Amino acid sequence: MRADAQRNRARVLEAAEEVLARDGLAASMRAVAELAGVGVGTIYRQFPTKEALYQAIVADRTRRLAERAAELAEGGDPGRALFTFFAMIVEHATTKKVFVDALSAAGVDPKAGSPDLRGPIETLLVRAQRAGAVRPDVGMPELLALLSAACLAAQQQGWDPGLRDRALAVVFDGLRTQP
Amino acid sequence: MRADAQRNRARVLEAAEEVLARDGLAASMRAVAELAGVGVGTIYRQFPTKEALYQAIVADRTRRLAERAAELAEGGDPGRALFTFFAMIVEHATTKKVFVDALSAAGVDPKAGSPDLRGPIETLLVRAQRAGAVRPDVGMPELLALLSAACLAAQQQGWDPGLRDRALAVVFDGLRTQP
Amino acid sequence: MRADAQRNRARVLEAAEEVLARDGLAASMRAVAELAGVGVGTIYRQFPTKEALYQAIVADRTRRLAERAAELAEGGDPGRALFTFFAMIVEHATTKKVFVDALSAAGVDPKAGSPDLRGPIETLLVRAQRAGAVRPDVGMPELLALLSAACLAAQQQGWDPGLRDRALAVVFDGLRTQP
Amino acid sequence: MRADAQRNRARVLEAAEEVLARDGLAASMRAVAELAGVGVGTIYRQFPTKEALYQAIVADRTRRLAERAAELAEGGDPGRALFTFFAMIVEHATTKKVFVDALSAAGVDPKAGSPDLRGPIETLLVRAQRAGAVRPDVGMPELLALLSAACLAAQQQGWDPGLRDRALAVVFDGLRTQP
DNA sequence: GATGAATGAGAGTTCATTCAT
DNA sequence: GATGAATGAACTCTCATTCAT
Structure with missing residues (x-):
């Protein structure tokens, strides 16, 4: 080119x-x-096509996020890694507002469920569960569902950082191994 | 008329x-x-206006949901009441699919944050916290944020009942008073 | 309406x-x-659709021409009737210039072959052949082919009345019963 | 170049x-x-220009047809030569379908009237008339008109060989010296 | 000289909205 | 009050033509 x-x-x-x-x-x-x-x-x-442009955006963004996930998966505290990535992706959605719904309404899975991202996220989840940081009975489907939900709401309602932290804290507590 | x-x-x-x-x-x-x-x-x-029609739909729906919230607030287990209402509203979003984003994209707050619903929900939350079923440090903003998030994702991705239960279970666990 | x-x-x-x-x-x-x-x-x-508009024009025009053909078929000299109609239709094409090719290129049969016109023309031909004015070995296909050809050329090249008469004279002589 | x-x-x-x-x-x-x-x-x-390209095609094709006309004019039966060329050119139009209308609609005279071809055709006509094979009162304008008409119709409606023969037979009979 | 990326006017078509019936 | 025909701006997309590479 x-x-x-x-x-x-x-x-x-x-x-x-x-x-x-x-x-x-x-x-x-x-x-x-x-x-x-x-x-x-x-x-x-x-x-x-207009849709092709949208899909290209998703692909571009997905690729970049997948790279970050891979980095996180390589070192440090496994539980922390999963939650950090989760928060990061939600923050992303807030910044690049509105783009998630545009895409998903266009028939594209919101970024979290996008194929390229599934693998990296699963890696993070499994590692966190092995380390005992996340409940073993939580599966990918609900994790992705929660992630998508947070992204959608964050970008559509413009969650400020404080609200984001408090909302995610609840979700993370729910994901953590219960004593 | x-x-x-x-x-x-x-x-x-x-x-x-x-x-x-x-x-x-x-x-x-x-x-x-x-x-x-x-x-x-x-x-x-x-x-x-088209938008006026949309807003009328929201108002209509909100009113009906507020009635249900008031009923739930009157009796039974306070914690159960809050979670039941939460789940009910998410199920609603799934059934009347696509409609949430249509509305919110049209500039209308998604139903959960709609003024008429705030009061009834707050009543349910306060009751549940007084009963010790929900953590006292959870506020309305994050509760509504989580509710909206679940609604958006549920309708946009068509959560099936099983997925809905598992995803909400995580959120509810996060909301519950931690031992 | x-x-x-x-x-x-x-x-x-x-x-x-x-x-x-x-x-x-x-x-x-x-x-x-x-x-x-x-x-x-x-x-x-x-x-x-644009094409629907075109087809409506054809239909409209065909209907009017078919009426004229029916009138001609009812009385007078059978040979003269056929040739008169032939000339009339070609003159028509000249006047409403360019419209034939527009339509035929749009996938619509040029007027002569248009379904509604086939019947009336066949009536004229058969009557003329029975009266001995037209060669019995001439069939509808070639008659329509010649008619279309004249229409197309007349409108695309703007045949003036003199040219039209001279060109059609040749065709009519060719159609006439040879001595 | x-x-x-x-x-x-x-x-x-x-x-x-x-x-x-x-x-x-x-x-x-x-x-x-x-x-x-x-x-x-x-x-x-x-x-x-696009139109210049089209015109170049016409010129190219015209030149080749003129060569064929010149060959035919040099020997053999004069009447036969004219009719052969006429038929040949119509067959040509059928084969290279759609191209005539493209050109003429683009403002280019259909090939038969194109300047380079006028001369060769006139030669064929005059020779045929001198030999008594074609009516002396037929002039170039109507001959070209009929030729164009046949070309246009042939290519636009895809005349098959049989139809072509029967339609041209009528025209040729009309052109022939009447007994 | 050849290339094909860039341009932007203009194509067919849709739809929120108005207003004569 | 109800109707739906009319409006025209705006949409996605195409393509003849230009010009940097």
């Missing part, structure tokens, strides 16, 4: 995230193009 | 809920009108 | 014929709407 | 004919470029 094409692709993705965050699902391709400073045709060269 | 106008209002609200549930945000006024068996003009006579 | 809707439908059809004649296949719905003095939405209310 | 440029020009013309035949008027430059195995820019270097 040519250098300019690559640069434009990046600009489009960035702009699309921002516009999606502002306008939600109703975001128009024209708005994305204007923010990116390119013509609409340029977007369509890279992403044949 | 004339009798037929009142009947029409009810039919429109009912149809709007169903169409919203089916088509999500993209629901068109025409579709609502057709299902209700009225002309689009008739809708506009009652609801000046 | 309401009176105003009917009036608009007629205006749209008329405008569409004219625009099609001017711009050919590339005619835009917006151009039709502007000439008709209505909004584009008004067109779409009556004709769900 | 460099050798590779010349080769590209040929490839583009060939591809353009094929694409035009397949997609008709809606043929896109991109499709032509892809089939030719060149970039779109390469086409634009040789043909400043």
